[in-house]
Amino acid sequence: MKVQLYEEIVSEFKKFKGLSRDCAYMLIHKYPDVPATAIHGIISSEIRLKMMSARGRLSSRNVSYLDKYMTETNRPGVPTGIIVRMSAALNVCPSFLARMILEEYVETAGPPYTRADISKYMKDTTHIDNPRLAHEIYLCILYDDRNGMISDSFCSAVGFEYEVKLENYLQERNIPYLTEENLKVQGYDKTPDIKLEVPIAVNGFVINWIESKARFGTPSIHRSHLNKQYFSYWNRFGPGLVIYWFGFVEELIESIEDKFIILDRFPEDITYMNPLIELDNYQLDTEEES
Structure with missing residues (x-):
């Protein structure tokens, strides 16, 4: 692939706001002559770079994303998928935002936790004592095709x-x-x-x-x-x-x-x-x- 085409695809990726799976769908149809595997590879590479700075970007806003999530859950008739929709609006991976919210929840709900504790909850959300939050985080893991356990397993396979x-x-x-x-x-x-x-x-x-x-x-x-x-x-x-x-x-x-x-x-x-x-x-x- 010529560098000009590569840079054009990257530019389109950076302009897109939403979930990476939707971005992949858009790019594959916009560049029909580029193999889908190449499109997916470029997106995965750019997601990795973006997520390296995402925590600092979100933390600098001094916003409680747990509070935002809880506010949404208290609204009547709000369907599941709250954190997935929040991640699309913030332009970050669903499992990334889910992990940040889970860290905040565990920190406020009980004794000190370790990174191993969070990883255990992410791998098996049934360990989370809040059923709604457990389900929301599980949905994030399912929807995240670039940054999480499913994508890691897929890449390894x-x-x-x-x-x-x-x-x-x-x-x-x-x-x-x-x-x-x-x-x-x-x-x-x-x-x-x-x-x-x-x-x-x-x-x-x-x-x-x-x-x-x-x-x-x-x-x-x-x-x-x-x-x-x-x-x-x-x-x-x-x-x-x-x-x-x-x-x-x-x-x-x-x-x-x-x-x-x-x-x-x-x-x-x-x-x-x-x-x-x-x-x-x-x-x-x-x-x-x-």
Whole structure:
């Protein structure tokens, strides 16, 4: 994806006010030529950035969102989904606002609490002693497709699916490899998803390792992985390959060509190293020298 198109989609996202699922619906229909997986990936990346500053933004208003919620519950005939509607109006994720309200409720209702207590209540809302609030928070968890337990589980499942997909590609082509688990058993700490036991070449570029990312490669996501992952793999194993299965901003390629390459699919133009040919060449060189 060209950076101009990416920035245009991000701009449309930032102008949208409401739930992320509604934003995704709007963007998918506005950009029919862009894969839906890319749209979802861009939204997820932008949601992550937005939520990093959301608590400070909401806290600075010096407003009790618990009081706002309680005021709504006391109005006759108000349907459920109060916190979901509040989050849409505030342009934050439902589970994020639900957690803030739950923290305030627990703080005012009883003894000191810990973050572990809040997490337990969010995972199982039946532990919340206020049935209406428990139901409202449960709805927030269901409606939140970007920032919560459901989205975390979904991302983990998709990530695992594409790691299996990558291993299937390698097995079909008889490319020997070690998985992240294999490498950790050997004592490595920071490891790619795949370490090739025999390097391959993709369009003439030597590949020693492969990292699978079941997401869209935005500039912010790519920057966050450079020092934490990719450069560490390069220092340890040499050049490699990063696959952003749902696409990426093309300009990401420019600055890292000598350390690893970026693709959005498993490569087709592969050159395999033949140890027998290499041995023959070595023997020929030795004979010529003698």
